[in-house]
Amino acid sequence: MSRWFAITILLAWVMAVLMQPLLQTTPDVIHLDAILAPPGPDYWLGNDALGRSVGERLLAGAEIALLVSVATVLISALAGTVIGALSGYAGGMTDIVISRIIDIMLAFPGILLAIALAAVLGPGIDNLVIAISVVGWVGYARLARAQALSLKQREHVTAAIALGSRQGRILRRHIIPLMLAPLVVEASFGIAAVIVAEAGLSFLGLGVQPPQASWGSMIREGADFLLVAPHLAIFPGIAIFLVVLAANLFGDWLRSRLNVREKVG
Amino acid sequence: MLTRLITSLVTLIGVVSLVFFLIHLIPGDPVEYILGDSARPADREALRSELGLDRPLPVQYADYLSGLIRFDLGNSLHSKQPVTALLLERLPATLKLSLVAFLLAVLIALPLGVLAATRSGTFWDSGAMTLSLLGVSIPNFWLGPMLILLFSLWLGLTPVSGMEQPGSVVLPAITLGVSLAAILARMVRSSLLEVLGEDYIRTARAKGVSEQRIVWRHALGNALLPVITLLGLQFGALLAGSVITEKVFSWPGIGLLLIDAIQQRDYPVVQGTVLLIAVSYLIVNRLTDLLYRVVDPRVRLE
Numbered sequence: 077m078s079r080w081f082a083i084t085i086l087l088a089w090v091m092a093v094l095m096q097p098l099l100q101t102t103p104d105v106i107h108l109d110a111i112l113a114p115p116g117p118d119y120w121l122g123n124d125a126l127g128r129s130v131g132e133r134l135l136a137g138a139e140i141a142l143l144v145s146v147a148t149v150l151i152s153a154l155a156g157t158v159i160g161a162l163s164g165y166a167g168g169m170t171d172i173v174i175s176r177i178i179d180i181m182l183a184f185p186g187i188l189l190a191i192a193l194a195a196v197l198g199p200g201i202d203n204l205v206i207a208i209s210v211v212g213w214v215g216y217a218r219l220a221r222a223q224a225l226s227l228k229q230r231e232h233v234t235a236a237i238a239l240g241s242r243q244g245r246i247l248r249r250h251i252i253p254l255m256l257a258p259l260v261v262e263a264s265f266g267i268a269a270v271i272v273a274e275a276g277l278s279f280l281g282l283g284v285q286p287p288q289a290s291w292g293s294m295i296r297e298g299a300d301f302l303l304v305a306p307h308l309a310i311f312p313g314i315a316i317f318l319v320v321l322a323a324n325l326f327g328d329w330l331r332s333r334l335n336v337r338e339k340v341g
Numbered sequence: 342m343l344t345r346l347i348t349s350l351v352t353l354i355g356v357v358s359l360v361f362f363l364i365h366l367i368p369g370d371p372v373e374y375i376l377g378d379s380a381r382p383a384d385r386e387a388l389r390s391e392l393g394l395d396r397p398l399p400v401q402y403a404d405y406l407s408g409l410i411r412f413d414l415g416n417s418l419h420s421k422q423p424v425t426a427l428l429l430e431r432l433p434a435t436l437k438l439s440l441v442a443f444l445l446a447v448l449i450a451l452p453l454g455v456l457a458a459t460r461s462g463t464f465w466d467s468g469a470m471t472l473s474l475l476g477v478s479i480p481n482f483w484l485g486p487m488l489i490l491l492f493s494l495w496l497g498l499t500p501v502s503g504m505e506q507p508g509s510v511v512l513p514a515i516t517l518g519v520s521l522a523a524i525l526a527r528m529v530r531s532s533l534l535e536v537l538g539e540d541y542i543r544t545a546r547a548k549g550v551s552e553q554r555i556v557w558r559h560a561l562g563n564a565l566l567p568v569i570t571l572l573g574l575q576f577g578a579l580l581a582g583s584v585i586t587e588k589v590f591s592w593p594g595i596g597l598l599l600i601d602a603i604q605q606r607d608y609p610v611v612q613g614t615v616l617l618i619a620v621s622y623l624i625v626n627r628l629t630d631l632l633y634r635v636v637d638p639r640v641r642l643e
Contacts, residue, residue, distance in 0.1 A: 179348070180355035183623045185577035191584060192363055192615045195603040272480050276585055279482040280600060292482065299486045299589070303494050313483030321478040328474075 079329045085322035093139045103128060103136040104287045112305040122307045124297060130308060133289035134315055140290045141319065144205055145270040151209045153263050156216025161252055163217070164224025165243075175221070181214040190273055194282040204283045208273050212266065219262055223255035257334040264330055268323035275316050291316050349627050356623055360616045361405050364608055365398065375418070375606045392418075392608070414616070415609035419602075424613035428595060432617075434504060435594030438586070439579050441510050442518035449522040454529025458564075459556055461534055469526060476523025481582055485516040485589035502591040509590075517586045521575055528571050533564040566637050573629025577622035 107127035115122040121131035163174035181189075193207035227233065228251065236246050275292030277283035284290035291312040298308030330336075372388050373380075389395045393404065408414065414424035457469035492512060493501045500506040536542065537560050545555050584596035591597065595614050602610035 176351065176355065179352050180359060183352050183356050183626070184359070184619050185581035185622050187578075188581040188584065188615060188618055191581075191599070191603075192360075192611065195611060196363060268478070275480060276482055280585065280588060281604070295483055295486065302486060302490045306490055309483070309486045309490070313480070313487065316480055316483060317478055320480070321474065324474060324478055 078325045082322040082325035082329065085318050086326060089138055089142065089319055089322075092135055093142050096135055096139060099135070101129075101132040101135055103132040103289050105129075112301065112308075114305070115307055121311050122305065124294075124308050125301060125305075130294075130311055133294060134291070134311060136289040137291040137294060137312060138315065140201065140284055140288070141271050141274060141316075144201065144208070144274045145267045147205050148208045148212060148270045148274075149263050149266045151205070152212030153216050153259060153266065155209070156213035156218075157220045157252065157255075157259055159213065160217035160220025160222075161224045161247055161255070164221035165228050165247055165251060171221075174217070178214055178218055178221070181211075182218070184211075186211045187273060187276065190277060191280065191282065194277050199282055199285045201284060204274060204277060207277070208270055211273075212270070215266075216259060216262060219258055220255060223258065224251055227251050227254055258336045261327055261331045261334060261336045264323060264327035268320045268327070271316060271320055271323070275312075345627075345630075349623075353620070353623060356619050357406070357409065357616065358402075360612055360619065361402060363615075364612050365401065375608070409616075414613040417602075417607055417610050419605045419607045419610070424609050427598060427610060428613055428617055431593060431595045431598045434592060435580075435583055435587070435596060437504075438510060438513055438517060438592055438594060439583055441514040442516075442521065442579060442583075443576075445514050445518040446521035446525055449518070450525030450529055453522075453526040455533060455556065455561070457526070457530040458533035458537065459552075461530075466530075470530070473523040473526045476519045476526075479519065481516050481520065482585050482589060484519060485512070485586060488512045488516060489590075504592055513586050513590045513592050516589065517579065517582050520582070521579060524575060525568065525571070528568050529564065532567050533560060536560045536564040566633065569629055569633050569636070573626045576625045576629075577618075580618050580622055 105128065107123060107129075109127070110119060110123050111127045112125055113119045113123040113127070115130075119129060119131070121129070121134065124130055124133065159174060160178075163171045163178075190207045190211045193210055194203060197203035197207060224247075233246060233250050236250050241250075274283055275290065275295070278290040278292030279296045281293070281296065284293055286293065294312035295309050295316075298305070298310075298312070301308050372385050372392070372394065376384060376388060386395075393401055396404075412425050414428075416423055417427060420427070453469045453472065457466045460466050489501055489512065492498045498508075499512050500509040503509060533556075537556075542555060542560055545559050546552075550559070583592075583594060584599055586592065587594045587596035588600050595617060599611060599614040599618075601607075602614065
């Protein structure tokens with residue numbers, strides 16, 4: 077049941093983003109005659125403090141969340157997998173250096189590093205993706221390294237070496253494909269983590285800048301009007317919560333489906 | 342033991358250096374960023390030499406390291422106070438918040454995890470795990486405002502923000518503690534389930550020891566061992582989470598200091614705060630690691 081809930085929410089999210097051009101939404105248009113309008117027949121989910129439609133801004137925020145999470149997960153998973161696999165497979169000095177870097181990165185609380193990076197890089201979507209990716213690749217790298225370490229002992233790899241395959245080919249054809257299952261599971265939890273990170277940074281004013289809508293900045297703006305217009309903060313929060321919950325459920329389902337062991341710690 | 346100490350030291354130096362290079366190597370000129378485009382060249386030069394940015398990078402780095410040894414993190418650009426003094430002034434508030442959140446999380450997670458493990462497969466188990474999943478998925482920057490709305494504005498039970506009034510720690514601590522509680526509960530459950538399947542538990546059952554005694558006296562102690570490691574790892578998430586929670590509740594700790602410093606582009610304070618959080622996280626992690634070795638003889642033998 078929970079699997080269908082997750083898939084429905086995730087599909088609805090993607091559909092909402094794809095449908096946007098057809099709906100001709102105007103999330104940034106100000107209606108001064110309808111400031112803080114409550115949800116009702118005229119304004120579907122109400123209006124914010126500038127009279128902008130909360131519903132349309134939610135859709136615009138959905139697009140930002142989708143773009144940032146897909147881009148960040150792709151970049152960090154790809155970079156992490158390659159670096160980690162290389163480290164585990166090559167061994168020696170390469171492995172020592174990369175492992176040290178991974179240790180140092182892991183010695184940072186992730187969101188703190190992202191906050192610091194976003195602060196130094198300055199606001200904007202590109203910098204948001206960079207900041208979260210710089211933090212994000214480490215988890216994939218650690219996972220890929222551990223996988224590569226055990227996979228390189230396997231007979232088919234020994235056979236490939238005996239047949240004279242080159243290193244790059246062995247890594248590409250015989251090692252990386254076999255470690256995809258846990259990485260895919262990690263990536264689906266990664267989507268959830270990135271959405272929270274993007275919204276969190278935007279909440280702090282470090283991510284998406286006004287007038288552009290992000291679920292996180294909508295909550296921040298709404299927090300100033302909690303008493304008079306609680307809908308401003310309630311709706312974007314529900315959106316984040318549902319999508320994150322769906323991504324987590326989907327990850328759980330994938331993990332049991334692909335038979336990946338739950339990592340401890 | 343010695344090698345572990347050395348790797349810890351290397352990691353520490355790495356973390357300290359990363360914080361330095363974070364500020365100094367990133368493309369873009371901090372002076373430009375602080376003063377904006379319209380600043381006069383003379384003002385830029387003045388700020389540049391005040392920040393010490395006119396010196397070569399290795400000199401700046403050496404200066405930064407030697408300052409660290411003397412606990413000198415420079416002065417705030419905004420208030421001109423030493424960064425160390427600012428941090429010390431704000432630290433107690435953050436410690437109070439994290440400690441209460443931590444205790445709260447343990448008090449929620451332990452019974453929930455035990456309940457789920459001892460009745461695994463039942464309604465109680467799936468109920469507890471659903472609760473835990475909800476807890477992990479709820480972002481704290483939303484939970485905070487919602488708690489304020491419900492308990493402060495609608496019910497009038499708790500203060501909205503700050504830390505002067507009695508009971509003001511309750512909502513921030515819940516906001517910060519919920520996700521930790523959720524993760525811990527899952528961990529307690531899976532760890533306890535594993536231990537309950539071991540031979541010595543079967544032996545205890547065969548001897549006719551009561552189920553309650555088996556869980557609380559025989560199994561729980563061993564089941565909590567791996568949880569200790571997790572607690573160390575989660576401490577960092579707690580510290581970093583306090584940045585957002587403090588912002589939501591205007592809680593005057595180092596998290597709020599960091600956010601204010603970022604908005605004022607007060608680089609020395611940003612650097613000092615990030616450094617303090619990262620170094621405390623590292624130390625706590627290594628200490629839990631050590632503690633784990635002390636309490637679990639199996640690890641010590643390896």
